[in-house]
Amino acid sequence: MERHFDQELEDLKQELLRMAGLAEQGVAQALKALIQRDDALARQVTADDAVLDKLEMDVDDRVIKLLALRQPTAKDLRFITMAMKISGELERIGDQAVSIAKRALALSQEPSLKPLVDIPQMAEHAQGMIRDALDAFVYAKPDLARAVVTRDARVDALNDQLHRELTSFMIEDPRTITRALNLMTVARKLERVADHATNIAEEVVYLYEARDIRHQNQ
Amino acid sequence: MTTLMEEKPASATPTHAVSVAVAPAVTGGSAGGLSLANEETVLEVDQFNLWYGAKQALFDVNLKFPRGKVTALIGPSGCGKSTLIRSINRLNDLIDSVRYSGDMRLNGASILGRNVDVIELRKRTGMVFQKTNPFPMSIYENVIYPLRIDGENRKSVLDEIVERSLRRAALWDEVKDRLHESALQMSGGQQQRLCIARAISAEPEVLLMDEPCSALDPIATAKIEELIYQLKGLYSVIIVTHNMQQAARVSDYTAFFYLGRLIEYDTTEKIFTNPGNKQTEDYVTGRFG
Numbered sequence: 001m002e003r004h005f006d007q008e009l010e011d012l013k014q015e016l017l018r019m020a021g022l023a024e025q026g027v028a029q030a031l032k033a034l035i036q037r038d039d040a041l042a043r044q045v046t047a048d049d050a051v052l053d054k055l056e057m058d059v060d061d062r063v064i065k066l067l068a069l070r071q072p073t074a075k076d077l078r079f080i081t082m083a084m085k086i087s088g089e090l091e092r093i094g095d096q097a098v099s100i101a102k103r104a105l106a107l108s109q110e111p112s113l114k115p116l117v118d119i120p121q122m123a124e125h126a127q128g129m130i131r132d133a134l135d136a137f138v139y140a141k142p143d144l145a146r147a148v149v150t151r152d153a154r155v156d157a158l159n160d161q162l163h164r165e166l167t168s169f170m171i172e173d174p175r176t177i178t179r180a181l182n183l184m185t186v187a188r189k190l191e192r193v194a195d196h197a198t199n200i201a202e203e204v205v206y207l208y209e210a211r212d213i214r215h216q217n218q
Numbered sequence: 219m220t221t222l223m224e225e226k227p228a229s230a231t232p233t234h235a236v237s238v239a240v241a242p243a244v245t246g247g248s249a250g251g252l253s254l255a256n257e258e259t260v261l262e263v264d265q266f267n268l269w270y271g272a273k274q275a276l277f278d279v280n281l282k283f284p285r286g287k288v289t290a291l292i293g294p295s296g297c298g299k300s301t302l303i304r305s306i307n308r309l310n311d312l313i314d315s316v317r318y319s320g321d322m323r324l325n326g327a328s329i330l331g332r333n334v335d336v337i338e339l340r341k342r343t344g345m346v347f348q349k350t351n352p353f354p355m356s357i358y359e360n361v362i363y364p365l366r367i368d369g370e371n372r373k374s375v376l377d378e379i380v381e382r383s384l385r386r387a388a389l390w391d392e393v394k395d396r397l398h399e400s401a402l403q404m405s406g407g408q409q410q411r412l413c414i415a416r417a418i419s420a421e422p423e424v425l426l427m428d429e430p431c432s433a434l435d436p437i438a439t440a441k442i443e444e445l446i447y448q449l450k451g452l453y454s455v456i457i458v459t460h461n462m463q464q465a466a467r468v469s470d471y472t473a474f475f476y477l478g479r480l481i482e483y484d485t486t487e488k489i490f491t492n493p494g495n496k497q498t499e500d501y502v503t504g505r506f507g
Contacts, residue, residue, distance in 0.1 A: 065491065
């Protein structure tokens with residue numbers, strides 16, 4: 001039997017995908033602003049984030065309404081509750097992009113500290129994780145989501161490596177401290193982006209398999 | 219404080235209107251927050267009071283039902299919701315002890331006046347009841363019954379109305395090959411959809427539904443609910459239900475009644491996510507009722 005409820009669920013999904021597109025774009029543009037020292041683009045990232053914030057509120061609103069009015073059960077219930085969590089993760093990814101953009105603005109005021117190698121690599125990993133987590137969501141592929149979760153360790157390792165490197169810069173020459181700290185922050189924000197992607201992936205597994213795979217390594 | 223009911227002008231004089239002292243009433247409930255500015259009113263209930271003998275069942279009800287929307291009347295047993303819906307097509311006139319005052323206007327014209335043709339009114343207000351009530355005749359004849367009364371006998375017209383009504387009632391595909399078989403052989407859910415098809419065949423101005431799913435199993439209920447959703451826009455539906463979740467699922471607006479008074483009237487979303495009145499909240503959250 002056709003249910004008009006299915007259309008409401010589809011609308012919710014589309015809104016999440018729109019958020020996902022904006023979150024991905026935010027991270028990509030923040031990185032571009034950092035690497036190309038493009039201040040205008042960095043400012044644009046901050047401005048664009050307002051759209052993502054608005055969408056998050058809108059998704060929450062829809063979710064509350066669907067919970068109250070449709071009394072969802074089973075996979076509908078998991079979809080609606082996970083939609084609310086995923087939208088929160090996407091909104092946070094947008095915030096990380098804004099933080100990176102702000103650091104990019106600060107860094108562009110000074111000469112480059114070192115060629116950026118690890119940061120673009122971290123960004124590439126983190127963005128790939130967002131994309132795959134979202135693909136897993138759209139195409140109902142919990143196995144792909146599981147694989148995303150395992151990739152978080154790689155980003156964490158890159159972050160640790162970069163921290164060690166930047167620490168050594170600061171020890172050798174205190175004039176690098178401000179720049180090194182800004183780069184450390186960028187790296188930490190990218191590490192957080194990967195964490196949000198991991199959370200989305202875990203939520204996708206729960207959505208399709210009703211299995212909670214969080215906190216299994218603790 | 220007591221209120222003396224005023225006599226209405228001739229055209230609006232209720233059949234059994236009396237001047238009588240009533241207890242202070244919550245006029246209009248707390249409908250203050252609801253804006254119907256974007257809605258056209260199909261039916262307006264104006265200061266409506268009703269008594270069964272000495273017992274007052276409805277107190278100063280003021281309510282505007284929007285056109286093309288589904289409005290649910292909810293509340294615990296005895297709150298007056300069924301009494302109100304049965305007043306709209308004057309079914310309460312059949313009970314001797316019933317008296318009422320106030321007015322109801324369907325598309326602007328009073329429907330409670332002495333000079334209102336009640337048979338005509340019931341054609342303008344299709345009704346579906348809790349217990350399915352197909353007539354002991356064929357599916358086809360059931361659907362066009364209201365038109366037969368009107369003397370419509372042109373086969374082409376009737377055929378077209380049968381198909382349109384059954385399609386709108388989501389029943390056409392299931393019965394198109396046995397239109398001339400008895401309606402009594404159908405399942406309960408099908409019978410109820412047939413009753414809906416019959417109720418809409420004469421293009422009523424409002425479609426009244428009094429607990430239309432309470433005798434049906436969950437699948438048949440889901441089908442009727444989906445149907446009600448699809449009838450939105452085409453018809454103005456007023457549904458009485460003791461199933462709050464059903465009200466939440468199918469309606470655009472919800473009116474909560476308690477002890478004969480309209481307590482709160484608002485969008486269904488508001489009533490079920492953030493009602494303005496504590497009694498409404500206690501009821502929709504299952505704390506009483």
